Amino acid sequence: MEENIVNWSASATHVDGSLWRVTVTGDVAPGYHIYDTAEYEYGANPTIITIDGGKAAKVSGDLQVISTVDKEYDEILGFELGTISGKAEFSQDVVLRGKSADLEVYVEWMACTETECTPLDDITLTVHIEKETGSSSGGSFIGIGSGVLVIAALLLIFKRRRK
Numbered sequence: 283m284e285e286n287i288v289n290w291s292a293s294a295t296h297v298d299g300s301l302w303r304v305t306v307t308g309d310v311a312p313g314y315h316i317y318d319t320a321e322y323e324y325g326a327n328p329t330i331i332t333i334d335g336g337k338a339a340k341v342s343g344d345l346q347v348i349s350t351v352d353k354e355y356d357e358i359l360g361f362e363l364g365t366i367s368g369k370a371e372f373s374q375d376v377v378l379r380g381k382s383a384d385l386e387v388y389v390e391w392m393a394c395t396e397t398e399c400t401p402l403d404d405i406t407l408t409v410h411i412e413k414e415t416g417s418s419s420g421g422s423f424i425g426i427g428s429g430v431l432v433i434a435a436l437l438l439i440f441k442r443r444r445k
Contacts, residue, residue: 308370318364330390338383342375382412
């Protein structure tokens with residue numbers, strides 16, 4: 283079997299405040315597929331993605347499958363399997379607890395064609411996230427809101443004095 287049947291990468295995007303979204307992408311070679319993240323009784327090994335940020339970051343919510351999952355009944359196994367071909371994309375929200383974190387993104391998968399499968403394979407990727415310097419969107423919004431309240435209060439006082 284050829285090497286690099288699935289090439290994995292991971293990146294993080296700042297969502298808001300201390301919330302980040304980690305995106306894990308696998309480019310699956312033509313003619314191959316990987317399995318989705320569902321647990322199967324036997325026969326198909328699901329794609330497993332775990333993110334560890336130590337004490338500096340905590341996973342929030344469930345792993346999301348962004349790619350289209352093709353569901354097909356497998357005659358040999360006797361149940362429906364979910365597969366992903368081409369671009370396999372997943373996302374996971376992470377809450378940053380400190381100033382920065384190096385996230386370890388562990389991916390385990392099995393790639394198959396119509397007639398054969400690779401042995402289980404895995405990779406650990408690292409993604410760095412860091413608290414943004416300067417004003418955050420939350421801080422700016424509160425500042426603008428407070429300014430509007432101050433102006434409204436001054437207008438009310440001025441209006442009362444004129445009466």
